[in-house]
Amino acid sequence: MNAGGGIRFDVVTLFPDFVRAAVSYGVAARACARGLLQLVAWNPRDYARDRHRSVDDRPYGGGPGMVMKVEPLRDAIQAARTAVADRASVICLSPQGRLLDQVRVQELSQHSRLILLCGRYEGIDERLIEAEVDEECSIGDYVLSGGELPAMIVIDAVARLVPGVLGHPGSAGQDSFGAGLLDCPHYTRPVEIGGRRTPEVLLSGDHQAVARWRHKQALGRTWLRRPELLERCMLDAQARSLLQEFIDEYQG
Numbered sequence: 478m479n480a481g482g483g484i485r486f487d488v489v490t491l492f493p494d495f496v497r498a499a500v501s502y503g504v505a506a507r508a509c510a511r512g513l514l515q516l517v518a519w520n521p522r523d524y525a526r527d528r529h530r531s532v533d534d535r536p537y538g539g540g541p542g543m544v545m546k547v548e549p550l551r552d553a554i555q556a557a558r559t560a561v562a563d564r565a566s567v568i569c570l571s572p573q574g575r576l577l578d579q580v581r582v583q584e585l586s587q588h589s590r591l592i593l594l595c596g597r598y599e600g601i602d603e604r605l606i607e608a609e610v611d612e613e614c615s616i617g618d619y620v621l622s623g624g625e626l627p628a629m630i631v632i633d634a635v636a637r638l639v640p641g642v643l644g645h646p647g648s649a650g651q652d653s654f655g656a657g658l659l660d661c662p663h664y665t666r667p668v669e670i671g672g673r674r675t676p677e678v679l680l681s682g683d684h685q686a687v688a689r690w691r692h693k694q695a696l697g698r699t700w701l702r703r704p705e706l707l708e709r710c711m712l713d714a715q716a717r718s719l720l721q722e723f724i725d726e727y728q729g
């Protein structure tokens with residue numbers, strides 16, 4: 478449970494400095510300074526016992542590339558588990574994983590700590606995944622050179638939901654994506670630029686009208702750009718009529 482005690486990420490990676498960048502800027506850096514967010518990196522190479530400190534080897538059955546060995550990863554994960562007594566979920570970032578979405582991000586933000594496993598090369602020996610990994614997570618259907626960027630994305634998306642990390646607590650909650658919708662348009666000074674003026678409702682000071690307009694825009698944009706997302710979120714009667722209003726105006 479994340480009862481406002483913050484979250485700790487233990488990341489198993491061959492490139493600790495790379496993943497540390499995820500918490501070195503912006504709100505994540507401030508959250509670290511305030512002890513709401515912690516990142517500890519564990520390098521499997523430090524647990525490679527042979528003279529060459531090898532963490533990978535050639536694939537059984539032949540084929541291109543290399544596979545990450547079990548032992549260094551297992552020992553790095555064990556070191557992470559030992560570092561903080563409580564049982565932590567081990568998530569492997571991999572194209573074979575469950576697709577990450579905001580619902581899953583919200584679920585992950587409830588943990589007090591997570592161990593993230595970053596693979597390189599052609600992948601990880603399946604026996605390590607069977608023995609140590611609780612779940613595989615993918616950030617999208619494409620192959621990267623390593624799991625570090627996906628791990629950094631998970632860290633960023635989850636960290637911003639941890640209570641106290643974002644300055645305005647409402648903003649995370651108000652994320653339209655939190656409601657399964659795309660976001661509404663945003664405007665700031667100057668009121669007009671390049672012949673384009675800010676919508677009058679946003680200048681009216683009528684907070685109810687502003688909230689209605691923003692919800693309508695989020696619904697309309699989702700309908701226009703990502704209609705399949707609308708299927709997933711159960712629109713109540715008010716939302717449905719707001720969307721219909723948008724569609725009527727759009728179709729003119």
Ligand SMILES: CN(C)c1cccc(CNc2ccc(C(N)=O)cn2)c1
Pocket residue numbers: 570571572595596597598599600601614615616617618619620621622623624627
């Ligand atoms: C089987 N295989 C290629 C593989 C297995 C494990 C890790 C890696 C490292 N690369 C990654 C990782 C995640 C993603 C993603 N989409 O989240 C994309 N690439 C590759």
